[in-house]
Amino acid sequence: MDKEHVFFENYAKNWDRDRKADDRVLSSFMELAAIRPGSAILDAGCGTGVLLPYLSAAAGDEGSVEGFDYSQQMIDVAKDKFSHLANVTFTTGNVLKYAFPRKHYDVVCCLNFYPHIAEHSRDVIRRLYEALVPGGMLLIMHDLPRQAVNAIHGGAPVLPPVDILEEKLISAGFSIVMAMDTDRFYFIKVVKAADEADFVYDDEEEQPAQAHAGTHHDHHHTETKRVLNRLSRITGHVEAIKRMIEDGRDCSDVLVQLAAVHSAIAGVSRVILKDHIDHCIVDAIHEGDAEAVENLKKAINTFVK
Ligand SMILES: C[S@@+](CC[C@H](N)C(=O)[O-])C[C@H]1O[C@@H](n2cnc3c(N)ncnc32)[C@H](O)[C@@H]1O
Structure with a gap:
């Protein structure tokens, strides 16, 4: 277990006390996301499940929501709070290693998760892309402004300006639907193309473009x-x-x-x-x-x- 993993295990019991979830911002994320009832949803890095009731309502009886986190303590708190929701399940796993089913989820949500995988963003974006069905949607959301997120991480630019993250997502094969970097929140919605094309990561990051x-x-x-x-x-x-x-x-x-x-x-x-x-x-x-x-x-x- 690395230091950050230990941090989340130890913090789980007090996470909700310190994390101030703003219902209005989370509700507006759901409005912007416009998730279809019946969707299979992955909440990657779900923590104590702040987003799970919103996702559960959006998925409806025909849909499903999987709360996913590598911290067993976080998952246990989320289970205590939300295991009564019939369409919600829980998985303990590391997004860097877990064998997600291919072309399975209609929606993958990352709420306040990106900074934790920023160092491995290329790999994680590829994994999430593969786990999505064609036409599936990836949401990268922060219910804090970007500057505040980076301040929490000691000023390191772990959450980049939207245009930089957009480039990464585009080169992974996604198309941008919406990208907002406001003084209240950060929200990116992208979709995988609706055909069966397999993931092809552009090599544009590796090779400088030819003059x-x-x-x-x-x-x-x-x-x-x-x-x-x-x-x-x-x-x-x-x-x-x-x-x-x-x-x-x-x-x-x-x-x-x-x-x-x-x-x-x-x-x-x-x-x-x-x-x-x-x-x-x-x-x-x-x-x-x-x-x-x-x-x-x-x-x-x-x-x-
Ligand atoms: C900042 S918390 C956000 C939790 C929740 N989404 C929220 O907004 O309250 C980040 C979460 O990501 C989880 N996490 C970090 N790295 C992870 C990884 N590699 N695989 C799975 N979960 C991870 C942590 O355990 C933690 O619960």
Whole structure:
């Protein structure tokens, strides 16, 4: 057992005394999550089960909720409080090692959990991705602002700004539906594509993108590989949505997937715009190319419309 694990074992009995759960924030997480009744839900790092009654109500009689935590003491407190909920079960396990069933959960929730796996985020995100059904949803939630979370962890940036975590999730194959970093809470909702494609982690983090000669101007774009990866995923995602509609899938599921594509297109536009400013425009200014600067203004105007 490492130091952090021992910490949670020892803290379990007093966790609820010190943890101030704000019902309004947790309820608004449930509103934003819009979990469908009948869902199979995993509450990863459930602790004493603060979120379990909310998830139990959202899953309904046809659904199920699995409270999952590596601390036996935390699980025992959660069981004392919530084992009367018929659709809730409990599992003691380490998210870094546990053999989750593949393509099983409709929803995976991580409430105040991410900082504890931040060092292993790539591995954990991959594991949770594999455990989700196609079209399944991952929620990363904190009922505290990011700065407060990082302050609790001694100022270490264990909870990154949403755009940084978004990049990790996108490169894991997820599409962003919602990402909020407010002065009350932090909330990210992402979905796995609705097709059967297996997990493919982009190697964009490992390999610096190849400089690529533009087709009609002779400077370099550094983000070409990343842009092509994202566009391939968006194409696959749109194909999957077409199949959902052909199969007569629920409109609300289709809309969630469409929202994810919408946000993925906005994301790829931002990457191209940034690359353009960082390279093409810097070069153009250096070369006194007023036309390129004028074209950028037009492109920005179109983009922000
Ligand atoms: C900050 S607490 C949050 C608990 C609960 N979700 C809440 O918001 O009150 C983090 C929880 O994650 C659990 N945890 C940390 N690392 C874990 C791991 N590798 N596998 C499973 N659980 C873990 C801890 O035992 C602890 O209960």
